Amino acid sequence: MLESAVTIEGESVSRVALTDESVALLRRLWQQHGPLMFHQSGGCCDGSSPMCFPAGDFVTSDQDVLLGRFDIAPTGSTGQPLEFWMSAEQFAYWSHTHLTVDVVAGRGSGFSVEAPEGVRFLIRSRLMETAQPFA
Amino acid sequence: MTVYAAPGSPDCKVVFKSRYEHWIGGGWVAPVKGQYFEDISPVNGKAFAEVARGTAEDIEAALDAAHKAAPAWGRTSTTERAAVLNRIADVIDANLELLAVAETWDNGKPIREPLNADLPLAADHFRYFAAAIRAQDGDFQEMDGDMTSYQYHEPLGVVGQIIPWNFPILMAAWKLAPALAAGNAIVLKPAEQTPVSILVLIELIGDILPPGVVNIVNGFGVEAGKPLASSSRIRKIAFTGETTTGRLILQYASANIIPATLELGGKSPNIFFSDVADRDDAFYDKAQEGFTLFAFNQGEVCTCPSRALIEKPIYDRFLGDAVERTRKAVQGNPLDTDTQVGAQASNDQLEKILSYIDIGKQEGAKLLLGGERNDLGGDLSEGYYVTPTIFEGHNGMRLFQEEIFGPVVAVTSFDGYDDAISIANDTLYGLGAGVWSRNGNVAYRAGRDIQAGRVWINNYHAYPAGAAFGGYKSSGIGRENNKLALTHYQQTKNLLVSYSENKLGFF
Numbered sequence: 001m002l003e004s005a006v007t008i009e010g011e012s013v014s015r016v017a018l019t020d021e022s023v024a025l026l027r028r029l030w031q032q033h034g035p036l037m038f039h040q041s042g043g044c045c046d047g048s049s050p051m052c053f054p055a056g057d058f059v060t061s062d063q064d065v066l067l068g069r070f071d072i073a074p075t076g077s078t079g080q081p082l083e084f085w086m087s088a089e090q091f092a093y094w095s096h097t098h099l100t101v102d103v104v105a106g107r108g109s110g111f112s113v114e115a116p117e118g119v120r121f122l123i124r125s126r127l128m129e130t131a132q133p134f135a
Numbered sequence: 136m137t138v139y140a141a142p143g144s145p146d147c148k149v150v151f152k153s154r155y156e157h158w159i160g161g162g163w164v165a166p167v168k169g170q171y172f173e174d175i176s177p178v179n180g181k182a183f184a185e186v187a188r189g190t191a192e193d194i195e196a197a198l199d200a201a202h203k204a205a206p207a208w209g210r211t212s213t214t215e216r217a218a219v220l221n222r223i224a225d226v227i228d229a230n231l232e233l234l235a236v237a238e239t240w241d242n243g244k245p246i247r248e249p250l251n252a253d254l255p256l257a258a259d260h261f262r263y264f265a266a267a268i269r270a271q272d273g274d275f276q277e278m279d280g281d282m283t284s285y286q287y288h289e290p291l292g293v294v295g296q297i298i299p300w301n302f303p304i305l306m307a308a309w310k311l312a313p314a315l316a317a318g319n320a321i322v323l324k325p326a327e328q329t330p331v332s333i334l335v336l337i338e339l340i341g342d343i344l345p346p347g348v349v350n351i352v353n354g355f356g357v358e359a360g361k362p363l364a365s366s367s368r369i370r371k372i373a374f375t376g377e378t379t380t381g382r383l384i385l386q387y388a389s390a391n392i393i394p395a396t397l398e399l400g401g402k403s404p405n406i407f408f409s410d411v412a413d414r415d416d417a418f419y420d421k422a423q424e425g426f427t428l429f430a431f432n433q434g435e436v437c438t439c440p441s442r443a444l445i446e447k448p449i450y451d452r453f454l455g456d457a458v459e460r461t462r463k464a465v466q467g468n469p470l471d472t473d474t475q476v477g478a479q480a481s482n483d484q485l486e487k488i489l490s491y492i493d494i495g496k497q498e499g500a501k502l503l504l505g506g507e508r509n510d511l512g513g514d515l516s517e518g519y520y521v522t523p524t525i526f527e528g529h530n531g532m533r534l535f536q537e538e539i540f541g542p543v544v545a546v547t548s549f550d551g552y553d554d555a556i557s558i559a560n561d562t563l564y565g566l567g568a569g570v571w572s573r574n575g576n577v578a579y580r581a582g583r584d585i586q587a588g589r590v591w592i593n594n595y596h597a598y599p600a601g602a603a604f605g606g607y608k609s610s611g612i613g614r615e616n617n618k619l620a621l622t623h624y625q626q627t628k629n630l631l632v633s634y635s636e637n638k639l640g641f642f
Binding site for chain 2: 049
């Protein structure tokens with residue numbers, strides 16, 4: 001399990017993590033697509049899925065929150081930074097939960113880069129113990 | 136009771152090909168890169184056909200075909216185009232059972248739905264837009280005695296459409312019918328979870344359409360959807376799906392300065408006012424069914440009434456009855472006409488629903504019914520079945536705020552009208568809503584106060600062609616199902632004509 005670095009001002013607890021399987025998959029996808037990012041989706045069909053894009057493909061703005069930043073590189077290798085974003089309006093409803101990105105078999109959808117591999121990133125959640133701000 | 140024979144058995148209504156290519160320029164075309172992916176039936180979790188795995192090269196080929204076809208198609212009379220749409224509707228009607236079995240096998244939905252809803256509605260959509268385009272007038276205005284402004288509807292040209300997997304044929308019909316009626320050529324990408332049923336349909340209607348007017352490229356979003364949505368060779372993109380991809384599509388559209396219409400789902404409140412329980416009569420029974428409709432199509436509906444709000448005085452009784460009502464829902468073989476709840480469309484969908492059931496429990500929501508995967512045994516053991524699930528909680532919970540797209544309803548109570556509206560509108564989305572009351576004034580006011588594009592009053596989940604459908608807030612942009620949709624596929628040409636011999640006199 002890889003926990004993200006804290007990126008929200010005033011907080012001290014990681015909000016998002018990657019399972020080992022996710023990290024392994026992300027390293028493979030990185031070789032194909034270059035640097036990557038996540039944006040958490042909402043809404044219908046494949047909503048609630050974390051969408052993985054080539055970094056910068058999805059333009060984030062002030063309407064988004066950077067939930068965390070990972071370095072998925074193996075120890076001793078060059079850094080592979082990966083950011084996890086969510087829209088600010090969605091964060092208002094999700095902020096009490098910690099998110100873990102896992103991988104399951106599936107067809108995928110949206111334009112997320114893992115779909116052709118026959119797998120799908122999936123969010124697992126748990127309640128966060130402290131209320132905001134996480135001092 | 137009828138149990139339709141499963142594909143592969145001798146008396147099955149549909150015979151799938153072992154491999155489906157793209158449909159480009161009026162015929163089957165193999166993918167440029169020669170790659171295929173398996174279509175898995177959620178009924179039994181097994182692959183049943185291979186489907187072309189499209190890439191940017193295939194999208195370009197489809198766009199070539201569409202651009203070749205668009206000018207002539209755009210010039211056909213509305214009489215001719217309407218006749219084509221009506222013939223498509225006739226073919227759907229004539230092949231009802233074949234298409235229904237294909238749809239159920241591809242998507243997992245109980246076959247009574249495509250037989251009685253998806254396919255009759257799809258046919259009617261083509262007929263509605265055949266009528267709408269015939270009845271659409273241009274307009275003119277006399278600016279002064281010698282000058283008249285004439286306005287014409289012109290097709291946009293070539294448009295892109297990306298279709299979801301929950302109603303594969305019907306959602307395609309919602310987008311195809313207005314675009315075709317308006318005179319556009321189309322490149323359509325079905326969902327990778329349900330690529331085949333649309334191909335079964337196009338094979339039936341292919342010779343009705345001039346080659347290249349409708350082109351279908353299958354494949355994954357990142358490999359086929361993205362090159363379509365970001366192409367500078369489309370004049371409009373239409374998408375149904377989720378918010379992140381919706382924003383991405385708007386980004387691509389902004390780069391090309393083209394319009395986009397988006398339908399991005401919801402978290403629809405279904406509000407039951409106290410007077411619903413004034414009598415134990417047919418209306419009470421109807422309202423109870425209205426609650427249970429959260430399990431319709433396994434909850435895989437953008438407007439799934441997944442938040443039930445029940446007024447305090449009747450809360451215990453109404454909910455108690457509703458739990459018993461839902462307990463009776465028959466889950467089973469989707470090919471059995473008695474089955475009411477079928478399979479979720481894919482394994483990842485199943486996993487997502489289970490992850491929400493998990494977070495619901497952690498958040499302290501009370502599980503009243505269901506809440507687990509259902510192993511139906513035998514051939515269906517590997518299918519993706521979830522029991523209809525009822526949770527009790529409060530509107531701040533994730534269960535109440537995210538579209539689970541499963542047969543899961545989150546129930547809470549409200550204290551009076553203002554509280555009902557406040558809870559109903561406390562959501563990012565605004566696609567659908569239900570209001571149940573015997574008092575017409577209350578129902579009307581609630582319908583106007585709820586920030587959603589479609590409010591069903593004393594009914595739910597009806598989708599007749601003609602009633603405008605689309606979202607407020609983060610649920611999207613644009614309207615479908617109504618003649619308004621024509622304008623999303625049309626350009627306005629203004630001819631400003633002077634009938635005067637006299638110069639302006641400026642120079």
